[in-house]
Amino acid sequence: MDHIKEEDNKIIAKIRDFNLKHTFDCGQCFRWNEQEDGSYIGVAHGKVLHIYEDEDTITFLNTNMTDFQNIWIDYFDFNRDYGAIKDKLTKDDNIMAQAVEHGCGIRILNQDEWETIISFIISARNFIPRIKKSVELISEKYGRFIEEYNGKKYYAFPTPEELYNKPEEELKNLNVGYRAKYIQSTTFIVKENQVDVYKLENLDREMAKKNLLRLMGVGPKVADCILLFSMRKYKAFPIDVWVKRVMEYFYFKDGATNNQIQEFAKEKYEDLGGFAQQYMFYYARELNIGK
């Protein structure tokens, strides 16, 4: 990332290995929406951001240099060298080379822990358009109003306090079905400080995961997503139906258990498991494997 400059209410920067569609549509986040002109508007960390892309020149609207430095560089992981990651992953692996080519502009976002927990609880046995809708509904109903931008009102994701003590029947209006009671229970546990979700990042991956698994609706796969997308545990390799299918398709002709795939990923990708998973997930969806 270089040539950062600020013009009124706008940041312009040249950023390598960053593509809006790849980053926002690769399944890691639910609050970014493509606009008619191809730009994206999203909410994160209580701010509304609008982004335009023209090859490697990226324009950030509705922000300033202070927020860019303090929030967005870290959120978008701009200080990490994704070129080096891709080189390492694709060395001696033709399949990964194709996956990386397809998802060349993916960056793993550093999202809010609490928002990521609730979002991925909702994601279980669900599908992405509905997950996005539910997260939007939760924010509109319980979150703090941020501002009106381009004629639309934007709301922050509600804090544990704001989501606390809501009747299950009310939560069901969020289109989350049977997950309403998971949200209710998890909010209770977090609000009562039985799990301090903002300190888990400081624990090692296994210990952080162990704590996450105490939350209702959080199993091994959802926990791995939370670790990877909000707690910087880049060895985490979440295995869902897509990742399982694509890994079996390319590397296990006779099928494999999740444990076998985990061991394989640990061995093959070492410290880069999370990045590898995201390239493979996005590639699997593109290939529509299993359909």
Add this chain to the structure above:
DNA sequence: CACCAGGTAATTC
């Protein structure tokens, strides 16, 4: 009308 969707909790063996 079955079957499925970024799995997990509850139940059963």
Add this chain to the structure above:
DNA sequence: GAATTACATGGT
């Protein structure tokens, strides 16, 4: 403990 089964909701 390891294997089944139920689970909301909306779309094909």
